[in-house]
Amino acid sequence: RVLAAMAEDGWLFALAMGTSVVAAIAGVLSSQHIGAIFDIMADGGHPSHSLPRAVAQLVGVYAARALLTFVSATLLSMAVNRLSTRLQAELVSSLLQQDIAFFDGAAQGALAQSVAADVKEATAAVKHVLQNGLQMLTAVLGGACSLYLLSRRLSLLMLTAIPLTAIVFQRFGTYVRALSRRERAATAAAASIVSESVGNIRTVQSFVAERLEAARFEEELRSALALRHTLGMLRGAFFGLLAFALHGVTALVVAVGGSLVASGQMTHGDVSAFLAQTREVISAYGGLTRLADEARDGALAMRRVVELLERQPTLLVRQLEGGDERPAAATTAGLRPAHVDGRVEFRGVHFAYPQRPDVPVLRGLDLTLEAGKVTALV
Incomplete structure (x- = not known):
């Protein structure tokens, strides 16, 4: 159902994905230009105009990448906004055709959330997967090839260390996000106590339960506060370890790359390009792991939307559009007197x-x- 809705703007999605891939390739090429600049600076035998030309080429690559990213983001935003509009219109149309029994058993707030929040979350996940996901995947694959061409020995070392480190941080981040959801649930529970107490203030005061309600609220607040303290500590540890890991990778590349330069297997520019490309790969790989969690949440939201879109009313519903009667699919046909x-x-x-x-x-x-x-x- 969603793919059929996306097909109406297939050309926009295709152009956005194509420009996103080319932008990622430009990012891979920029590391090569950085290496060339360092080689020129290390070797004084180049003509005086070589360095400005190399810098101009690097700036040109950066400008092309920025332009392609702008085009990709613009096209994808247009396509996703149109997709969101169509899904919301179809969802409201489907809801209005349902039987009264359906609304009797469904919370109105949940239905309104499906029309607004679920569609927004699902289409945002589509946008991020098609733009950022495709760009990051291209950056990881292209960067891995570039690292291998620069130095087989150093690339094998990095391509072994990076995934292992990323998996550890991904698990750490998943635990932090789960704890964050618990903290939000505790905060929401405290807010619901206030809502119930204020909404039923006559009952609360009739039973002289003001202190009891205040104690319930304070207990939930203490639970949320303990979770916030734990979250703050874990987030501090996460970012501290992340910075240490990035600097550790830099130190490893410099140490191993320096020995390869001393033995004549690499140049100064190769090491600089390798270091720049390694940072790009680490950033893209980390983004992919975060995007996987976002895609999972988006898939759940999309599933809720599709369930409502595909739900059929018990009785046949006929609606007039343009003067024609069009029966909707149903499990039981209603009677239409002549x-x-x-x-x-x-x-x-x-x-x-x-x-x-x-x-x-x-x-x-x-x-x-x-x-x-x-x-x-x-």
Whole structure:
């Protein structure tokens, strides 16, 4: 269903993805230009105009990357915004066709959230996966090839260390995010206590339960506060270890690369290019791990949206569009009388809400509604 909606703007998605890949390739090439600049500075035998030309080429690559990123982001934003608009319109249309029994068992806030928040979260995940995910994947693969061409020995060392380090930080980040969700849940629980107490203030004061409600609120606040302290400590440890890991990789590249330069296997520019490319690969690989979590959340939101889009009403619903009657798919067809004279007669009607079948509302109701008269059931 979602792919069919995306197909209407397939050319926009294709152009955005293509420019995103080219922008990532430009990022890989920029490291080579950095290495060339360092080689020129290390070797005084080059003509005087070589350095300005190399710097101009590097600036040109950066400018091309920035322009391609702008084009990709603009096209993808247009496509995703149109996709979001179509999904929201289809979702509201599907909701309006549902039976009353469906709304009796569904929370109105949850339905409104599906129309707004779920569609927004799902389409945002589509945007980030198609733009950032594709760009990061290209940067990782292209960067790995570039590292291998610069130095097989050093690249094998880095391509072994980087994934292992990224996995450790990804697990750490997953635990921190789970703890953050617990903290938000505790904060929401405290807020719900306030809402319930204020909304039922007459009952609270009638039972002289002001202190009890305040104590409940303070208990939830203490739970949330303890989680916030733990989160602050873990986030500090995360960013501290991340900085240490990045500097450690830099030190490792400089140490091993320096020995390779001394043995004549690499140049100063090769080491500089390798270091710049390594940082690009680390950044892209870390972004992919974070994007995987975001994609999972987006997939869950998209599943909720699709479930509502594909839900069919129990009775056949006919709607007039442009003067034509178009029946919607349904599990049970309703009756369509050939002639209606305005007189409606009910005989032995029994009714209970589907969510409360043990609480009957009507029992054997007999009622005749004459044409042109208004009748009220009290």
